[in-house]
Amino acid sequence: MSGRFVRSSKYRHVFGRSTRKEQCYDNLRISKNAWDTNLVKANPQYLAVNWEASGGGAFAVIPLNEKGRLPEQLPLFRGHKAVVLDTDWNPFDDSLIASGSDDGRAFIWRVPEDFTLRPEEGEAPKDVGPLKQFTGHSRKVGHVLFNPAAANVLATSSGDYTVKIWDVEAGSPRLTQKHTDIVQSLSWSANGSLIVTTSRDKKLRIWDVRQEAPAHTVQGHAGAKNSRVTWMGEHDRIATTGFSKMSDRQLGLWDLRDPKEPIGGFQMLDSISGVCMPFWDDSTQCLYLAGKGDGNIRYFEYEHDKFEYLSEYKSADPQRGVAFLPKRGVNTHDNEVMRAFKTVNDSYIEPISFIVPRRAEVFQGDIYPPVIGTRPAMSAAEWFDGMEGLPPKIDLESIYEGEEPTEIPPSSRPVSRVPSTSTMLSPSKQQAESTPPKRELETIKEPAQPSPSIRDPPPSMKEQTNSIANLASKYEDKEESSSAEDDSSSFEEVAKPIERHAPEPVEKSVETTEPAAITRKLSSPVSPTKLAAPVSPSKPASSGAPSLQSGSTKAPTSSDQITLQDIKTLLESQSRTISGQSDKIALLTAEVDRLKTTIGDKM
Numbered sequence: 001m002s003g004r005f006v007r008s009s010k011y012r013h014v015f016g017r018s019t020r021k022e023q024c025y026d027n028l029r030i031s032k033n034a035w036d037t038n039l040v041k042a043n044p045q046y047l048a049v050n051w052e053a054s055g056g057g058a059f060a061v062i063p064l065n066e067k068g069r070l071p072e073q074l075p076l077f078r079g080h081k082a083v084v085l086d087t088d089w090n091p092f093d094d095s096l097i098a099s100g101s102d103d104g105r106a107f108i109w110r111v112p113e114d115f116t117l118r119p120e121e122g123e124a125p126k127d128v129g130p131l132k133q134f135t136g137h138s139r140k141v142g143h144v145l146f147n148p149a150a151a152n153v154l155a156t157s158s159g160d161y162t163v164k165i166w167d168v169e170a171g172s173p174r175l176t177q178k179h180t181d182i183v184q185s186l187s188w189s190a191n192g193s194l195i196v197t198t199s200r201d202k203k204l205r206i207w208d209v210r211q212e213a214p215a216h217t218v219q220g221h222a223g224a225k226n227s228r229v230t231w232m233g234e235h236d237r238i239a240t241t242g243f244s245k246m247s248d249r250q251l252g253l254w255d256l257r258d259p260k261e262p263i264g265g266f267q268m269l270d271s272i273s274g275v276c277m278p279f280w281d282d283s284t285q286c287l288y289l290a291g292k293g294d295g296n297i298r299y300f301e302y303e304h305d306k307f308e309y310l311s312e313y314k315s316a317d318p319q320r321g322v323a324f325l326p327k328r329g330v331n332t333h334d335n336e337v338m339r340a341f342k343t344v345n346d347s348y349i350e351p352i353s354f355i356v357p358r359r360a361e362v363f364q365g366d367i368y369p370p371v372i373g374t375r376p377a378m379s380a381a382e383w384f385d386g387m388e389g390l391p392p393k394i395d396l397e398s399i400y401e402g403e404e405p406t407e408i409p410p411s412s413r414p415v416s417r418v419p420s421t422s423t424m425l426s427p428s429k430q431q432a433e434s435t436p437p438k439r440e441l442e443t444i445k446e447p448a449q450p451s452p453s454i455r456d457p458p459p460s461m462k463e464q465t466n467s468i469a470n471l472a473s474k475y476e477d478k479e480e481s482s483s484a485e486d487d488s489s490s491f492e493e494v495a496k497p498i499e500r501h502a503p504e505p506v507e508k509s510v511e512t513t514e515p516a517a518i519t520r521k522l523s524s525p526v527s528p529t530k531l532a533a534p535v536s537p538s539k540p541a542s543s544g545a546p547s548l549q550s551g552s553t554k555a556p557t558s559s560d561q562i563t564l565q566d567i568k569t570l571l572e573s574q575s576r577t578i579s580g581q582s583d584k585i586a587l588l589t590a591e592v593d594r595l596k597t598t599i600g601d602k603m
């Protein structure tokens with residue numbers, strides 16, 4: 001054996017499959033703005049692309065089923081007075097999308113019903129206008145991100161060093177988180193109560209959103225280039241990508257409860273200069289890293305507080321933007337566990353399917369656990385009132401069968417919550433602040449944690465003698481006077497298995513007395529029961545060994561000595577026979593060698 005052990009994983013052989021050019025989304029004019037953003041966002045129905053447009057900012061929405069070369073003139077989503085920097089789809093409404101622009105405003109849009117990029121002949125493409133406009137930032141809005149648990153709650157980051165939380169229905173900002181520099185990346189927790197940000201001052205901040213104050217502010221990646229962050233779903237872990245002082249790309253895993261430094265330190269990836277964009281898949285527990293400026297997408301599996309490298313999708317076509325499809329939109333018939341959309345040469349978008357290689361005609365439930373559906377856990381008003389929880393999940397098998405998604409009860413229903421930054425303190429501080437008075441603590445812990453065990457006094461010599469006698473009685477040889485137990489003893493079955501089928505029972509009994517006599521002869525000098533007898537001669541040693549006190553055990557006789565002597569003689573005779581046979585074998589071997597030599601000389 002080579003000594004190398006392979007880690008067991010259902011996703012160890014996942015591979016990325018590229019798409020032919022005719023199945024891509026071609027003839028696009030993707031924005032060339034230098035702002036660090038993903039450029040594209042996807043949901044199970046549409047694909048949003050930041051557009052290179054004149055006369056104000058715009059972005060395009062492409063239905064996923066309209067592939068190939070697109071028309072020269074497309075209906076655009078226009079309304080911003082400057083270039084669009086970021087977009088995000090509502091996780092619970094596939095036709096609702098938010099956008100942020102260099103003009104300092106955020107817009108909400110709705111995709112029209114039966115929206116298509118290929119209208120009938122003679123019809124000119126009609127642009128789409130915004131549904132709502134949010135004004136409150138004094139500088140550009142660089143990021144927009146919907147809350148993953150509550151309906152119609154939106155976070156926006158701006159060049160004015162703030163992150164604002166908006167009530168989309170009311171159209172007003174309700175909460176504000178103030179930073180000391182430009183926010184480079186942000187991500188929500190799974191229940192939507194916390195948010196994590198990275199900024200240009202190289203700090204990683206974890207916010208209890210409704211407190212409008214950071215619960216943790218720690219040093220992030222030390223490099224001067226941009227860093228990214230993503231919350232790892234329902235885990236209390238955060239993944240970041242960034243650069244070291246030597247401009248090496250790094251990956252960091254942070255513990256939410258004690259984020260002073262990443263778990264196990266920063267993991268170096270490579271020395272490529274492009275920003276690494278992280279994407280987390282909570283159902284497969286996999287992290288995908290797409291490099292900006294290179295064509296590779298590597299993926300890791302999270303296990304035991306460590307990222308285990310799986311594989312890497314390699315391509316010669318570099319990408320500037322990447323989007324990943326929500327899990328409810330993958331093709332379960334092809335065992336597709338994830339799908340990415342990458343921009344190529346700012347002219348077309350290529351889908352990349354990540355597939356588990358299996359031959360199966362049925363739904364593969366082990367690689368498709370329940371995923372987040374389209375129903376939120378709470379409304380915006382309930383969320384702002386302090387409620388939190390996880391959205392209901394759906395079973396992908398119902399989608400596989402072509403039925404309506406079957407909803408599974410959420411693992412954590414919305415519960416009333418009193419906002420407090422103490423929930424985000426480090427374990428040591430949290431323990432110090434929540435420690436009750438000493439007397440109360442002892443009263444609480446007394447039934448749950450008993451006092452340390454105290455050793456009993458050492459046993460007396462009499463107790464030791466009795467315990468030895470009890471142990472010896474288990475292995476005492478029984479006499480064959482009243483029962484036939486010795487006929488089926490374990491010693492006889494191992495030493496003389498053939499004798500059990502002997503035709504004459506008299507001979508069988510004679511044979512069985514020999515090993516029993518040998519056993520008594522060999523065990524009698526070291527028997528602990530005989531050593532224990534002088535200690536208490538007037539009392540029986542144990543109730544479990546009455547035969548020792550009744551005198552039923554016979555002393556070794558001369559017949560036992562003769563039997564042992566005969567066996568020794570037999571063994572010596574067999575040894576002499578084996579020695580003589582060995583000498584004959586040696587002579588025969590020499591004779592064979594002599595004959596071979598003679599035959600060889602004649603030839």
